[in-house]
Amino acid sequence: MKGLVVKNISNKYTVYAYNKIYTCVGMGKLKTNDIIKVGDKVEFEKLDNTKLTGRITSILPRKNNLIRPPVANIDLLGIVVSKSPAPDFMLIDKLIVFALINNITPVLCINKDDLNNNSDREYILSQYKNVVKKIVFVSAKTMYGIAELKAIITNKTIVFAGQSAVGKSSLINVIMEENILTGDLSEKTQRGKHTTRHCQLYFKNKIKIMDTAGFSNFEIDCDYHKLALLYPDFPVNKCKYDMCSHTKEEEKDCAVKQLVKAKKINQERYNRYVKLYNELKNGKPQKINYKRKGSK
Ligand SMILES: Nc1nc2c(ncn2[C@@H]2O[C@H](COP(=O)(O)OP(=O)(O)O)[C@@H](O)[C@H]2O)c(=O)[nH]1
Ligand SMILES: [Mg+2]
Ligand SMILES: [Zn+2]
Structure with a gap:
């Protein structure tokens, strides 16, 4: 069966396939190339007909394969910036370079637009209008631009990066229309737990969001x-x-x-x-x- 790896905790993989969630083990003999990552599409076999358990037998070809954060098949890098804290333009430039090296489309998400005046908007556009094709002004607070951002993400997998407190978690919450990242646990799914420790792929209505703290330490190679x-x-x-x-x-x-x-x-x-x-x-x-x- 084919499935999508949405979580990995201590080499126990959560695999989504045909509306069911399977708990899988890895492939056994491991070469470096065989490290299974969140975001991987995999082939797996069921271990038990009554329980939702399986063993992953192969990793399907990847669009990309990041080391740090350790995720695969990312389509979009949502680079989140805001007026406050003020943009770190060098960091934005480096994130754009990182995205392009890894065959990822950068999307500049200028959040907290409710705080911006026209000269703030013009200033950031002057830096990036000829650099990044997809630039959106959004506000997680007022919902301004969220529909436009959702349209960009539909049928894609996005990972958000940016300075602390620019509103990454707030954006993920409004896009997913529920509090998944504030520790407000839904008992049924346990989502929201450990979000800063491991990578997890959330999906809803054709939108896939990779939540990872891994961008606190990335490298440009x-x-x-x-x-x-x-x-x-x-x-x-x-x-x-x-x-x-x-x-x-x-x-x-x-x-x-x-x-x-x-x-x-x-x-x-x-x-x-x-x-x-x-x-x-x-x-x-x-x-x-x-x-x-x-x-x-
Ligand atoms: N004014 C305003 N504040 C926002 C907006 N989005 C997030 N915030 C606030 O910014 C702070 C940091 O948000 P958070 O999502 O935790 O940022 P993160 O560290 O990037 O995940 C919080 O106090 C949010 O309420 C927005 O669109 N407008
Ligand atoms: Mg956060
Ligand atoms: Zn020259």
Whole structure:
């Protein structure tokens, strides 16, 4: 039978298949590639005809396979930002790079729109309107934009990331139309338990949301030469030199720098590119740490 892994606690896998929930064990002999992850589509066999138990026999081909957080088959990365706490633009840039490296579509979710005025909106758009195709202004408080966000997520699997207190949990709650992440346990499903410790996939009405604290510590695994390719607002192969880094004074006829000058590429966004380029080049470990509420 085919099923979807929605939870993994100590190698006991919760597998959803044909409206039933099975508790499964893994495949036995394990190679590194065989680590079963939340989000995996798997083939499993029933162990008992009367109980909902099974053994996973294989992992079906993946769209992507993340190490940290350890999840698979993510379609969308919901990058949540707000006016308060103020956006960490470098973190947003890094999350976009992380998404693109992993074949994930970034969705910029500008939450707490009830606090924004027009210049707040214009400012964040000036940074990302040519970078991220899907940008939504939302408010978990007033429900503004939630229908639009739900339409984007329908038939997809999304994982939310962003600074602490921007409203990730609040957004998940309003999208799922119930309190699943505030410790308000529903006895029947036990949802809401341990949400900061393990990954869990919630699904309802064709929307799948991966809840994971794993983004408090993610890594960008990218060769600095290739960083610019992960900047959708930068032109490709338009500079005089093939190996142009778009960062140095002596690089004449750099198409990127010309576009910055012409205000076609945002100056601050470009400055952050130079900073990240140099960090990667100098081999600074690209472990990005940020605290999420409730994490240590
Ligand atoms: N004004 C306003 N506050 C919000 C909104 N969404 C969340 N909050 C508040 O922001 C705080 C942090 O929210 P939470 O969901 O815990 O953030 P998380 O740490 O990213 O999961 C809480 O006090 C929420 O009530 C919103 O759309 N507007
Ligand atoms: Mg939270
Ligand atoms: Zn260049």
